[in-house]
Amino acid sequence: MEVFIIASKTKLTGRVIFRGDPGYEEARLNWNPYTNTYPLVIVFAQKHDDVVHAVKWARENDVPIRARGGRHALERNMSVVKDGIIIDVSDMTRVRLNSKKEIAFIETGIDVGPLVGTLADRGFMSPFGDSPTVGIAGLTLGGGIGPLQRTIGLASDNLIGVKMVDAEGRTIIADENHNSDLLWASRGGGGGNFGIATEYKFTVHRAPKKATVFDINWPWEQIEEVVKAWQRWSPFVDDRLGTSLEVLTKSSGVLHATGLFLGSKAELIDLLQPLLSTGTPSEVNIQTLAWPAVVENRLPPDQIPTDEANKFSSTFGFQPFPDAAIKAMRYFLENATGADSNFFFLNWGGKVSRISPEATAFFWRDPKFYFEWSATWTDPSDEQRNVALVERTRQMLKPYSKGSYVNVPDFNIRDFGRAYYGTNFDRLRKVKTKYDPNNVFRYPQSIPPFNERSGFRLF
Numbered sequence: 001m002e003v004f005i006i007a008s009k010t011k012l013t014g015r016v017i018f019r020g021d022p023g024y025e026e027a028r029l030n031w032n033p034y035t036n037t038y039p040l041v042i043v044f045a046q047k048h049d050d051v052v053h054a055v056k057w058a059r060e061n062d063v064p065i066r067a068r069g070g071r072h073a074l075e076r077n078m079s080v081v082k083d084g085i086i087i088d089v090s091d092m093t094r095v096r097l098n099s100k101k102e103i104a105f106i107e108t109g110i111d112v113g114p115l116v117g118t119l120a121d122r123g124f125m126s127p128f129g130d131s132p133t134v135g136i137a138g139l140t141l142g143g144g145i146g147p148l149q150r151t152i153g154l155a156s157d158n159l160i161g162v163k164m165v166d167a168e169g170r171t172i173i174a175d176e177n178h179n180s181d182l183l184w185a186s187r188g189g190g191g192g193n194f195g196i197a198t199e200y201k202f203t204v205h206r207a208p209k210k211a212t213v214f215d216i217n218w219p220w221e222q223i224e225e226v227v228k229a230w231q232r233w234s235p236f237v238d239d240r241l242g243t244s245l246e247v248l249t250k251s252s253g254v255l256h257a258t259g260l261f262l263g264s265k266a267e268l269i270d271l272l273q274p275l276l277s278t279g280t281p282s283e284v285n286i287q288t289l290a291w292p293a294v295v296e297n298r299l300p301p302d303q304i305p306t307d308e309a310n311k312f313s314s315t316f317g318f319q320p321f322p323d324a325a326i327k328a329m330r331y332f333l334e335n336a337t338g339a340d341s342n343f344f345f346l347n348w349g350g351k352v353s354r355i356s357p358e359a360t361a362f363f364w365r366d367p368k369f370y371f372e373w374s375a376t377w378t379d380p381s382d383e384q385r386n387v388a389l390v391e392r393t394r395q396m397l398k399p400y401s402k403g404s405y406v407n408v409p410d411f412n413i414r415d416f417g418r419a420y421y422g423t424n425f426d427r428l429r430k431v432k433t434k435y436d437p438n439n440v441f442r443y444p445q446s447i448p449p450f451n452e453r454s455g456f457r458l459f
Contacts, residue, residue, distance in 0.1 A: 010057045014050035017042045030071040034309040042086040048198045054087045056169035067192040070111050070135025071304050074312045075409045077444050087196055097122055104202045108137035113299045120292040125207040127155040132299040141191040142407035143362045147242030147260040150350025152205050156187040156362055161201030167440035185431040188362025190406040193447045194435045207291040212261045212268045214286045220253045222279035224326050229278040231320040234347035235368035238271055245345040252339045308338055308376040311387045313394045314408035315401035316367035328396035335389055338376030345371045363422035364403050372408050409445055416445045
């Protein structure tokens with residue numbers, strides 16, 4: 001066991017695991033093996049004060065800090081850092097629901113699956129994505145996209161209060177009446193930039209008794225006509241319908257549309273006609289379920305870590321793909337080494353697009369659809385090839401897209417501030433300068449304060 005002699009007036013509290021301690025290997029791993037690294041210590045906070053102590057301890061010992069919740073950060077050194085301290089809130093999972101006021105106080109360590117399942121059992125719903133093990137902390141701070149966004153907005157649109165520990169270890173409350181600029185920045189400005197959030201105050205929504213889900217599969221060879229049909233149809237369909245389209249590698253043969261509709265099966269069948277009449281669907285499954293069963297259906301189990309490493313990139317589409325963009329997508333899917341490499345599309349519009357780009361830090365309100373692509377591999381010798389393929393694809397798709405989603409970061413994006421935050425970037429830098437002028441909470445592609453001497457530093 002390694003021995004660390006560190007002089008500090010502040011003691012670490014909570015569940016503390018140093019490098020060399022039992023349980024360290026399990027504690028340091030993230031969902032994506034691509035993010036593999038070795039921190040000095042991981043602090044699993046049990047309560048707010050454990051985060052306060054960890055921040056103060058790190059400052060006293062000049063140790064770099066990373067905040068971590070669900071372990072789904074998709075790039076290296078975002079939520080982990082070599083020889084640093086990881087302040088992990090995943091043991092903080094309490095939820096307090098005020099049904100009458102339709103408000104929930106949620107500790108930031110809870111994962112999406114347990115949260116929306118708990119709310120569903122109480123007759124409420126809140127935004128979720130496609131994985132139950134994504135942490136609510138990072139999901140919300142970066143925006144939080146998913147099948148309910150066209151009806152109730154992004155996760156960040158439903159955030160109305162934040163309890164946070166700042167760079168000095170002080171407790172800050174941000175809501176519409178206190179530190180409202182920090183609340184604005186927390187609604188889409190990315191995780192780990194301004195402090196470490198320990199509790200959120202959310203608006204929640206009455207769930208329907210039932211909702212309808214669908215899945216449609218096609219032969220992979222029909223990729224061009226299905227992608228174009230989905231992109232023409234999905235942004236303009238009923239706001240109660242959130243739908244995604246996933247295309248895996250040619251070798252896997254998966255071409256799959258899915259969705260969630262807050263209405264009846266008969267209504268949904270009518271809405272789906274443009275898709276059902278495209279190509280020759282090989283499988284169609286449409287079912288109405290009670291709301292708790294809908295949540296379970298849409299959030300199938302996944303694991304941490306996965307067996308495959310992943311490299312992602314993301315952007316937004318404003319027009320259906322022309323043939324050149326389809327060709328770039330096909331090239332990627334025919335050359336990525338992992339069978340789970342994919343393109344994923346999510347429809348935009350509805351409530352998410354009725355909010356001004358300046359109303360919250362989340363800027364990208366006007367696209368027609370969001371899309372991302374990821375390459376996977378298990379053999380380390382395939383890493384360089386796949387990472388290069390993701391970047392080649394990004395360059396090929398630049399003429400047909402704008403921006404990028406901060407929760408799916410890509411270190412190859414040089415002007416990341418404008419890509420993630422559009423014209424909100426300068427305002428975010430002002431907030432950063434106010435609350436973290438010494439750039440204590442920094443990582444690759446974190447928001448730099450205006451007084452940072454070296455400008456856009458990459459850590």
